Amino acid sequence: QVQLVQSGAEVKQPGSSVMVSCQASGDTFTKYTITWVRQAPGQGLEWMGRIIPSVNIRNLAPEFQGRVTLTADKSTNTAYMELNNLRSDDTAVYYCARETTTFKGFDYWGLGTLVTVSP
Amino acid sequence: DIQMTQSPSSLSASVGDRVTITCRPSQSINSYLNWYQQKPGKAPKLLIYGASSLQSGVPSRFSGSESGTDFTLTISSLQPEDFATYYCQQGYRGWTFGQGTKVEIK
Numbered sequence: 001q002v003q004l005v006q007s008g009a010e011v012k013q014p015g016s017s018v019m020v021s022c023q024a025s026g027d028t029f030t031k032y033t034i035t036w037v038r039q040a041p042g043q044g045l046e047w048m049g050r051i052i053p054s055v056n057i058r059n060l061a062p063e064f065q066g067r068v069t070l071t072a073d074k075s076t077n078t079a080y081m082e083l084n085n086l087r088s089d090d091t092a093v094y095y096c097a098r099e100t101t102t103f104k105g106f107d108y109w110g111l112g113t114l115v116t117v118s119p
Numbered sequence: 120d121i122q123m124t125q126s127p128s129s130l131s132a133s134v135g136d137r138v139t140i141t142c143r144p145s146q147s148i149n150s151y152l153n154w155y156q157q158k159p160g161k162a163p164k165l166l167i168y169g170a171s172s173l174q175s176g177v178p179s180r181f182s183g184s185e186s187g188t189d190f191t192l193t194i195s196s197l198q199p200e201d202f203a204t205y206y207c208q209q210g211y212r213g214w215t216f217g218q219g220t221k222v223e224i225k
Contacts, residue, residue: 037163047215104153105155112162
């Protein structure tokens with residue numbers, strides 16, 4: 001059974017950075033893509049970007065380019081999402097999910113990590 | 120960017136009702152359309168991929184279809200556990216979600 005275990009909630013000051021981790025188990029980490037989605041309180045889902053750990057290729061949504069860094073550690077089956085220069089509107093639940101092929105969507109999700117940006 | 124227009128934004132229905140939710144992309148997406156269900160405080164759950172393929176373990180009362188430029192999620196007989204928010208998603212160029220449809224109890 002595939003599991004994606006995310007790091008715990010964070011409270012950050014505006015202008016700082018946050019790193020969220022996502023550790024995969026139950027399948028070969030390098031067989032798929034890890035994608036990141038966020039959801040602000042009471043709002044919809046927003047795709048942020050993806051990383052293919054096997055070849056270290058990344059794609060970011062335009063609105064996150066320059067502020068988000070995606071990395072993956074194949075030795076620990078862990079993906080990381082770092083968001084810089086935090087603003088209050090970055091307060092959201094951040095999810096990682098597994099993407100096997102572009103056609104098949106995101107079939108496994110982490111439980112989410114709440115990031116609160118507050119002075 | 121491909122925009123996804125989902126309708127309605129909310130609906131009220133009763134147990135046993137047939138429910139349909141529609142999603143229209145701003146350009147052709149070649150059936151790269153997925154549907155998710157999300158309950159409060161939970162991660163989304165994949166229901167349908169490739170416009171009409173049922174994800175493993177999802178009840179058969181859920182179905183997806185494509186007609187012209189529109190994509191539809193149908194719940195044939197609404198069950199108590201189906202009250203949730205539903206999102207469409209295109210995967211043809213990057214990923215974009217619709218705004219969501221909240222299905223509430225009438």
